[in-house]
Amino acid sequence: MKEVVIKKRRRKLFHVKQSRSVGGNIFVFSLLALLGVFTAFPLYLSIVNSFKPLNELWVFPPRFYVISPTFKNYIDLFTMMSNSTIPFSRYLFNTVLITAVGTFGQIIFASMCAYPLAKHKFPGAKIYFKIIILSLMFSPAVTAIPNFLTMAKIGWIDTYFALIVPVFGSSLGLYLMKQFMEQIHDSMLEAARIDGANEWQTFWKIVMPLVKGAWLTLIVFSVQALWAVASTNMIYSENLKTLNYALGQIMLAGIARAGVATAIVVVMMIVPITTFIVTQSKVIETMASAGIKE
Amino acid sequence: MNPLTKISANSKNQNNATLNKKVNNSGYFRYLFKQIYDYKASYLFIVPFTIVFATFTVIPVINAIYYGFTYFNILQPPKFIGWDNYTKLLFDDQIFLIALKNTFIFATITGPVSFFLSLIVAWFVNELSPKIRSIMTLLFFAPALSGVVYIWSLIFSGDQYGYLNAWLLDFGIINIPIQWFIDPIYIKAAIVIVVLWSSLGVGFLTFIAGFQNVDRSLYESGAVDGIKNRYQELWYITLPSIKGQLMFSAVMSITASFGIGDVISALCGFPSSFYGAHTVMNHLQDYGNIRFEMGYACAIATILFLTMVGINKIIQIILSKVGN
Numbered sequence: 382m383k384e385v386v387i388k389k390r391r392r393k394l395f396h397v398k399q400s401r402s403v404g405g406n407i408f409v410f411s412l413l414a415l416l417g418v419f420t421a422f423p424l425y426l427s428i429v430n431s432f433k434p435l436n437e438l439w440v441f442p443p444r445f446y447v448i449s450p451t452f453k454n455y456i457d458l459f460t461m462m463s464n465s466t467i468p469f470s471r472y473l474f475n476t477v478l479i480t481a482v483g484t485f486g487q488i489i490f491a492s493m494c495a496y497p498l499a500k501h502k503f504p505g506a507k508i509y510f511k512i513i514i515l516s517l518m519f520s521p522a523v524t525a526i527p528n529f530l531t532m533a534k535i536g537w538i539d540t541y542f543a544l545i546v547p548v549f550g551s552s553l554g555l556y557l558m559k560q561f562m563e564q565i566h567d568s569m570l571e572a573a574r575i576d577g578a579n580e581w582q583t584f585w586k587i588v589m590p591l592v593k594g595a596w597l598t599l600i601v602f603s604v605q606a607l608w609a610v611a612s613t614n615m616i617y618s619e620n621l622k623t624l625n626y627a628l629g630q631i632m633l634a635g636i637a638r639a640g641v642a643t644a645i646v647v648v649m650m651i652v653p654i655t656t657f658i659v660t661q662s663k664v665i666e667t668m669a670s671a672g673i674k675e
Numbered sequence: 676m677n678p679l680t681k682i683s684a685n686s687k688n689q690n691n692a693t694l695n696k697k698v699n700n701s702g703y704f705r706y707l708f709k710q711i712y713d714y715k716a717s718y719l720f721i722v723p724f725t726i727v728f729a730t731f732t733v734i735p736v737i738n739a740i741y742y743g744f745t746y747f748n749i750l751q752p753p754k755f756i757g758w759d760n761y762t763k764l765l766f767d768d769q770i771f772l773i774a775l776k777n778t779f780i781f782a783t784i785t786g787p788v789s790f791f792l793s794l795i796v797a798w799f800v801n802e803l804s805p806k807i808r809s810i811m812t813l814l815f816f817a818p819a820l821s822g823v824v825y826i827w828s829l830i831f832s833g834d835q836y837g838y839l840n841a842w843l844l845d846f847g848i849i850n851i852p853i854q855w856f857i858d859p860i861y862i863k864a865a866i867v868i869v870v871l872w873s874s875l876g877v878g879f880l881t882f883i884a885g886f887q888n889v890d891r892s893l894y895e896s897g898a899v900d901g902i903k904n905r906y907q908e909l910w911y912i913t914l915p916s917i918k919g920q921l922m923f924s925a926v927m928s929i930t931a932s933f934g935i936g937d938v939i940s941a942l943c944g945f946p947s948s949f950y951g952a953h954t955v956m957n958h959l960q961d962y963g964n965i966r967f968e969m970g971y972a973c974a975i976a977t978i979l980f981l982t983m984v985g986i987n988k989i990i991q992i993i994l995s996k997v998g999n
Contacts, residue, residue, distance in 0.1 A: 405905055406802075413799045413811070416792075420815055423872065426838070427826045442845040443838050494724035497717035504710050509721070516732055517926055518987040520934030522956060523980045524735035526963040526972045527742065530749075531735060550727030553877070580716040601820075602877070609822040614964055632825065642825065650821030654813075657820055661809055668877075668884035672919020673926070673991075 427650070430643040431455070438639055454644035461631065461641060467619050469627075476624040479541060479610060483548040484603040488596045490549040495558035496584050500570060510559065514673065516552040529614060543615035544623075548607065554599050560670040561595035562588065594663040601660055605653040625649065736980060742973035749967055760974035771975070773950045774958040777863070778933060781954060782986075784867050786932035789874035790925055796875060797882030798909060812883055819876035827869045828942055831855035856943045862951040869942065870935055878924030885920035889913055918994075925990050933983045936960065955979050 432450040462469030537543045573583045612623045628645040745753035764771050800811045830838045833854040840852040855865045897912045936956025946953050963972035
């Protein structure tokens with residue numbers, strides 16, 4: 382064990398010495414810093430703005446920092462939301478429900494389907510996967526209109542189902558899951574079978590724990606997508622609408638709600654970003670297998 | 676006995692199958708049915724996903740193609756009208772042509788730029804030490820993750836309090852505020868900047884992961900073979916090793932770049948002034964969600980679908996030739 386560690390260190394040192402010039406390093410870091418500022422600045426501004434009192438939001442020229450930070454924008458947001466006809470907690474509940482159920486279902490459906498695609502060479506598996514790759518090539522918005530008609534036919538318009546169920550069939554989720562599962566050694570599955578496990582048991586007890594990284598990744602992407610669902614087309618009852626929709630309505634009021642809007646931005650982005658921070662290392666591990674193999 | 680324990684024996688069966696096929700066809704079909712029967716557990720596993728996927732992805736695509744040939748306003752049953760929607764779209768609908776042009780302008784800029792930006796940033800980030808690397812990954816991924824472009828409406832706001840205007844005024848570069856999201860001269864550039872800001876998404880993560888997983892021993896043997904700097908290393912070792920990731924990331928960028936629409940309606944209003952940033956996606960939403968001319972909307976959707984898939988296929992062919 383010890384030997385391996387030492388070897389690794391030596392390799393790294395070797396690698397750095399051979400091919401990295403000082404000039405190149407300066408070039409790389411300065412470009413990275415430039416891009417980093419471009420990326421970080423709007424995010425930074427969003428957060429700083431949310432702590433500015435109203436009179437600081439409208440100074441000329443605008444400031445990058447806040448002189449007397451305050452939580453007033455957040456407090457205003459929550460008083461406003463609790464005074465609305467539908468209480469804030471209801472919008473929050475709707476979004477949390479949609480995000481939680483949608484994410485859970487997507488992981489179960491995608492991993493169940495990915496397992497045989499990755500590990501059983503059943504007739505039709507190759508074509509099935511080709512169709513999945515094809516469906517990665519167009520954005521789901523293309524099918525939004527016919528989907529609306531389908532929903533209307535099933536009678537799911539104005540129900541949670543319209544927002545939750547389509548997520549279960551996300552091809553990106555299946556794709557990532559399948560690519561990751563392919564790395565599991567067949568010998569592990571065969572050992573389980575020899576021990577008398579049936580396919581269902583093998584899937585739950587062997588495969589699912591092994592692909593923990595993949596479902597954490599799916600959680601990130603799914604939370605990212607579902608947390609931002611605005612639900613304007615499918616949902617008409619006010620009490621079923623989502624947080625993003627409600628916050629969007631407040632923002633529409635423009636300058637009158639400028640302070641509150643800055644708080645909304647932070648509230649909306651904090652959930653997906655936190656999810657990613659918690660799961661980051663596993664996500665990177667999963668994405669390593671995401672390449673399309675010819 | 677569980678049929679799947681026989682997986683290792685399958686390759687032998689495969690040979691038998693080809694043999695059988697040569698001898699007579701009915702043997703092949705019997706073999707196929709036996710295979711399907713043997714793998715019945717596999718099919719059970721894929722049933723739930725397949726039902727949802729078929730209902731909300733496959734059938735809608737087929738439906739969109741069908742409705743594209745009809746006049747359909749939801750209240751009355753669809754009426755078949757042949758190619759009318761398409762001739763109207765391509766020859767009579769001036770706004771669609773503007774939308775098509777805008778979509779291609781946005782796609783040809785944001786698609787390749789976001790792809791190469793993802794690649795370059797991931798490559799740079801990979802040079803850093805692990806701790807800083809994970810912070811930088813978070814930083815660059817955060818815009819795509821947050822999904823919030825609202826701050827840009829403050830930066831590009833058309834009055835003197837908009838950040839960009841305020842600084843330009845303060846430095847004396849301009850005398851009157853510029854209407855970034857209204858003026859046709861600036862609207863496209865402003866949208867491109869916002870889109871690029873939030874474009875380091877799934878593809879970017881794929882690159883980060885891909886770079887970390889390149890076989891280290893390849894770099895060593897590369898150094899022995901005379902690779903002198905990081906650029907040669909990237910070109911001769913890293914890129915060929917992450918070809919699959921390049922492919923996947925390209926698909927992601929192309930799909931995203933042709934699907935630009937929501938950002939525009941959020942920042943420029945709907946429709947954008949003088950249709951300066953109106954894309955095919957916006958046009959689709961206009962007819963589908965506002966005018967409820969579903970037949971026409973579906974024709975637009977079909978064109979968009981074919982464009983996205985077609986371009987993806989072309990890029991895949993090109994990428995698969997790289998390095999061969």
